[in-house]
Amino acid sequence: EPDLDELLWTIAVARLIFGPEMNIQAPPNLSPGVLPKLMEAGINDWGGVSPVTPDHVNPEAPWPHLDALARETGTAGKLLTERLALYPAYARASKDWIDERFQTAVLRAVDTDGFARAEDWSTGRPGTPPDLGREIGRIDPGFQAILDKASAGDALSETEIVRLCRARGREFNAVCSAADALRRAVNGDTVTYVVNRNINYTNVCYFRCQFCAFSKGKL
Numbered sequence: 001e002p003d004l005d006e007l008l009w010t011i012a013v014a015r016l017i018f019g020p021e022m023n024i025q026a027p028p029n030l031s032p033g034v035l036p037k038l039m040e041a042g043i044n045d046w047g048g049v050s051p052v053t054p055d056h057v058n059p060e061a062p063w064p065h066l067d068a069l070a071r072e073t074g075t076a077g078k079l080l081t082e083r084l085a086l087y088p089a090y091a092r093a094s095k096d097w098i099d100e101r102f103q104t105a106v107l108r109a110v111d112t113d114g115f116a117r118a119e120d121w122s123t124g125r126p127g128t129p130p131d132l133g134r135e136i137g138r139i140d141p142g143f144q145a146i147l148d149k150a151s152a153g154d155a156l157s158e159t160e161i162v163r164l165c166r167a168r169g170r171e172f173n174a175v176c177s178a179a180d181a182l183r184r185a186v187n188g189d190t191v192t193y194v195v196n197r198n199i200n201y202t203n204v205c206y207f208r209c210q211f212c213a214f215s216k217g218k219l
Helices: 004-018 035-041 066-075 088-092 100-109 141-151 158-165 170-187
Strands: none
Touching (some): 035 066, 141 158, 141 170
C-alpha cells in the first residue's frame, strides 16, 4: 500500500500537471492526523463527507465530524465551505452545464460564488446571521494590500472589488473591521434618520402602489 509520502507526491504532481483550476480530492477519513499535509500538497476538496453514515467503501474508517474537519482545515490556513455535488464553477455557469428544468433550483441553492447556501438567512431578514468562520483561515498579503488601498480612498479595479466581495473567514472579518473603522472616522457613533414626506402627484390613481393613500380600484 502506498505510504504517506507517495500519496503527497502524487497529489503534488497532479496539481502541477493539472494547474490551479483543477479540483483535486483526497478523502479525509483515510488520512487522519495528517490532513494539513494533504492541503499543503495541493488538494482543494475533501469530496463527499457524511458524519451520519458510514463510508460504505471503507467502513472501518469513520468520517470526521464537520467541526473537527473545519478546525483541521483551518490549521492549514484554509476555510471549510460546503458545496453541492456540482462544483461551484459549473453552478455559476448553469446555462452551459445544467438542464434548464434544474437551473432555478440550483441557483437558489448556491451563493454568488457557487457554494452551497447552508442557511436561509439573507441581508435584511430577521434572525441571527450565520457563523461565517471569521476567525478561520488567513489573510493573503495581496488581499490586505487591496483592503489598505480601499481604506486609503484609492480607486479599485473591478478585479480588486470582486476580490473584496468574495472575502470569507478572516478576510471577511478584515473587511468588516475596515468598514467599521471608516464609519468611526467619518460619523463617529452618531446614527441619523430622516422623516419622509411624500408628495403624491395625483389624488385619483388606479395603480395599487402600497405606499400611496390615493390608490383607487376599478369601482
